[in-house]
Amino acid sequence: MQSPLRPSAKDALIEAAYTVLSQNPGASLSEVAERAGVGRATLHRHFAGRDDLVRALAQLAIREMDEAVDAACEGAQTQGDALRLSLEALIPLGDRHGFLAREPLENDPEIAAEFDRQLRETQEVVKAAQEEGVFDRAVPVAWITQAYDHLLYAAWESVKAGETTPAQAAGLAWRTLTHGLKEPSS
Amino acid sequence: MQSPLRPSAKDALIEAAYTVLSQNPGASLSEVAERAGVGRATLHRHFAGRDDLVRALAQLAIREMDEAVDAACEGAQTQGDALRLSLEALIPLGDRHGFLAREPLENDPEIAAEFDRQLRETQEVVKAAQEEGVFDRAVPVAWITQAYDHLLYAAWESVKAGETTPAQAAGLAWRTLTHGLKEPSS
DNA sequence: ATTGCATGAGACATATATGTCTCATTTGGT
DNA sequence: ACCAAATGAGACATATATGTCTCATGCAAT
Numbered sequence: 001m002q003s004p005l006r007p008s009a010k011d012a013l014i015e016a017a018y019t020v021l022s023q024n025p026g027a028s029l030s031e032v033a034e035r036a037g038v039g040r041a042t043l044h045r046h047f048a049g050r051d052d053l054v055r056a057l058a059q060l061a062i063r064e065m066d067e068a069v070d071a072a073c074e075g076a077q078t079q080g081d082a083l084r085l086s087l088e089a090l091i092p093l094g095d096r097h098g099f100l101a102r103e104p105l106e107n108d109p110e111i112a113a114e115f116d117r118q119l120r121e122t123q124e125v126v127k128a129a130q131e132e133g134v135f136d137r138a139v140p141v142a143w144i145t146q147a148y149d150h151l152l153y154a155a156w157e158s159v160k161a162g163e164t165t166p167a168q169a170a171g172l173a174w175r176t177l178t179h180g181l182k183e184p185s186s
Numbered sequence: 187m188q189s190p191l192r193p194s195a196k197d198a199l200i201e202a203a204y205t206v207l208s209q210n211p212g213a214s215l216s217e218v219a220e221r222a223g224v225g226r227a228t229l230h231r232h233f234a235g236r237d238d239l240v241r242a243l244a245q246l247a248i249r250e251m252d253e254a255v256d257a258a259c260e261g262a263q264t265q266g267d268a269l270r271l272s273l274e275a276l277i278p279l280g281d282r283h284g285f286l287a288r289e290p291l292e293n294d295p296e297i298a299a300e301f302d303r304q305l306r307e308t309q310e311v312v313k314a315a316q317e318e319g320v321f322d323r324a325v326p327v328a329w330i331t332q333a334y335d336h337l338l339y340a341a342w343e344s345v346k347a348g349e350t351t352p353a354q355a356a357g358l359a360w361r362t363l364t365h366g367l368k369e370p371s372s
Numbered sequence: 373a374t375t376g377c378a379t380g381a382g383a384c385a386t387a388t389a390t391g392t393c394t395c396a397t398t399t400g401g402t
Numbered sequence: 403a404c405c406a407a408a409t410g411a412g413a414c415a416t417a418t419a420t421g422t423c424t425c426a427t428g429c430a431a432t
Contacts, residue, residue, distance in 0.1 A: 023290065024290040025211055025212060030419080039382095040420095041423090042379060042380075044421065044422080050420080135367045135368065136368065136370065143355075146343060150336040157332060164326070176366065177366060178367060181321045181330055182364045227410070227411080236389090236390080373432100376431085378428090379427080381425090381426085390416080391414100392415080393412100393414075394413080395412095397410075398408085400406090
């Protein structure tokens with residue numbers, strides 16, 4: 001039975017790795033260990049090497065995002081709702097998203113496959129939402145998905161910069177995607 | 187007088203570095219030289235080291251983006267037009283944008299200052315466009331700028347993926363930013 | 373108190389990237 | 403044809419990151 005009394009070194013390492021590697025993918029493992037407040041040897045006790053660490057982070061990030069989306073979709077009445085709720089749920093995971101975007105992991109076929117799956121799932125929901133009338137049928141699904149992803153990351157950056165709360169950022173991103181930022185009256 | 191008859195090794199190196207380093211910031215200089223079809227020694231003849239190369243790329247990227255924006259603003263009647271034309275002009279420079287985003291250069295104060303300047307300039311134009319009625323006054327300038335930047339990059343990725351032409355991507359990004367993707371009729 | 377386990381610190385070897393140098397070759401201009 | 407400059411290939415030394423190991427320490431459970 002693992003005792004959570006002593007703060008788990010592995011968890012500290014994972015969190016530190018997200019922070020350090022999403023800010024600088026080329027950072028040394030020493031920097032990661034230092035940020036985690038942990039000796040470098042301990043890092044190697046939990047992860048065989050850099051590749052191991054990165055793969056563990058990527059898989060965890062993918063899992064967390066899947067879980068967040070699944071939970072959000074539970075309470076969704078429509079596909080449009082599912083997208084809106086998922087957006088809100090994914091914003092706090094922005095550092096994971098950023099890590100996955102900056103770390104070069106096209107080499108890992110397993111991770112790449114998961115990426116493809118997530119993209120396809122998102123596109124499916126987008127397409128369904130489009131058929132509900134949430135989006136213009138004349139707009140390509142690929143573009144809507146691109147805009148969704150990038151506005152999601154923009155929302156996270158806005159939160160990270162302290163400009164908005166997560167809820168505000170989610171509202172702004174969703175409005176931008178659906179209504180745009182034009183003056184409502186005009 | 188430099189003879190452009192022989193394809194400039196320096197230019198080839200710069201172009202290769204954009205491609206390689208924007209895809210993998212941790213790539214070795216050997217990979218950059220190889221992609222450029224140039225010996226590794228030649229790279230060091232033109233750039234003192236990795237830092238030199240990265241700084242040269244960053245400064246060139248910033249200069250190219252400035253020039254593109256300046257040229258685009260020449261033909262703009264309004265600030266809203268300036269934003270729309272700049273968007274279109276910046277899309278082909280998406281690889282530069284991506285390079286600047288992925289490469290950790292917060293350490294370089296000179297580059298960071300240029301970044302700040304560009305951000306402020308964009309925010310100024312956004313604010314002016316907002317006062318023209320292009321954007322809702324209730325929406326924070328910071329968010330509009332964030333959305334502008336990220337939709338710009340989304341447009342570049344859409345073009346790079348072969349999903350759209352640059353002109354189509356610019357149109358979609360601008361529509362998303364101003365009108366959103368909702369069905370026009372409803 | 374004692375035992376077991378994870379950890380921290382550091383030594384050590386190794387791999388890779390980097391930076392410098394030399395020399396033969398090619399290219400472009402004269 | 404000749405010359406000067408740039409280049410390619412490769413040797414070489416060095417720095418840094420990485421991976422492994424050992425040993426002493428601290429903490430928790432018994």
